[in-house]
Amino acid sequence: MHGVGAVPIVHAGESSWILPLVGCIAICLACCGHWKRAVLWLVTFGIGFCLMLAGKLAFELAGWSLPGLRLYSISGHAMLTSAVYPVLFVMAGTVAGPRAARFGLVAALVLVVVVALALVIGRYHTISETLAGAAIGLPVAWVNLRQPMVRLDSRVLAALAVGLVLVLVGGVRHAFVDLKKSALAHSTDVFGDRTFYSRRIQQDPLTGKTVITINRASASLDALSR
Template sequence: MHIPWSLVARFGEASFLVPLAAFVALRLTFQGLWRQAFYWIFTLCAGAAVIVAGKLAFEFGGWSIPAANLYSISGHAMLTASVYPMLLTVLGSIWSERTARIGMKAGISVAMLAATALIAGHYHTVAETLIGTGVGFVVAWANLRPSCRHMPVVPAPTLNRFMLGMVLVVMVPVSIYPVRVRLWSQGLDWIGVTERYSRKIGIDPVSGRTVVTIIQGRLRS
């Protein structure tokens, strides 16, 4: 059976997960957990900064570790590993502590599936995916470790229905609209970048090993 890895990988799009991360902060805020909501946003931004720094180092400076097939760290892996465990834990806490724990495990499973899709679909190398996933899990752990996990079950039927409904309504249109690509392009124009490194991942048909081709080109003015 052919697995649509490209479809699975889309669940790690920033334009899809950033609104869901905002839903997490909103839910925590309505529970009165202002400090935890701020900490969630802060740690997520810190994790994203690590990924962006790595991407900038490669794409505009050519930094890489060819021996480890490490070039562009996966932002998809980082976001799935941080947002889904947190999102499903918070949504699970709507009903009980048990469903919150189930949600956390489900979120971890989704992150691992997304990581598999990134590697199997040749979007990222193993090293790029593992580092991105690792950073994401650190963010999730920082928010879900026992000393920080204070998510009491708060009865709020109207809010709960609104939250779940908005997750379903926002999923499709936001995932299609390429917010990240547009912002990235405008940022390049703003700082005056004219050259960019990229890489293409393939498999050697003889040895079966991963082959990475580096491409250097000028950006259109």
């Protein structure tokens, strides 16, 4: 994602950080004996992630877009934050009780809104692209939270916290970054050298209006990602 203005909070929605979180949530649920919820979480998140990815590739590979709505590349950051953080924060809150779980949900939704605003203000995404991402992610969270989350074992949650620290400081997170780079490096085998689409969001210095420029380039997906 290439933004014009540097807004650090958007890093909270990076896939290299969020995807390990998804695994940690599933492991935590399974370790507490909630296998069905763990499977539901992985399946619903997987569906949402695939929908978001399909929307992105529809534009990047075929140029599909809705210019009238300024919808080009669906925001993966908005999808990931809105799907994962509500579930994570509610799960953490259950250790202290129902009230803390509700507070966790409110805190997560505030974070989702802050990240969404940062995506738009930093011109990483348009408003419609950000809303489209959230429209995919929030139903994922809702499906997993529509039934009250049972109180989780504090020891399992402590182990989850340790895992998150390991993800944050490197290790697993870097492994996901390397996996992504490896996948892009072999993208030519799948797509070959062909036309790819990208868009840039800028502010016209004279009028102050937002201008969206569509670029077409013939190259490998790996080259365009650099």
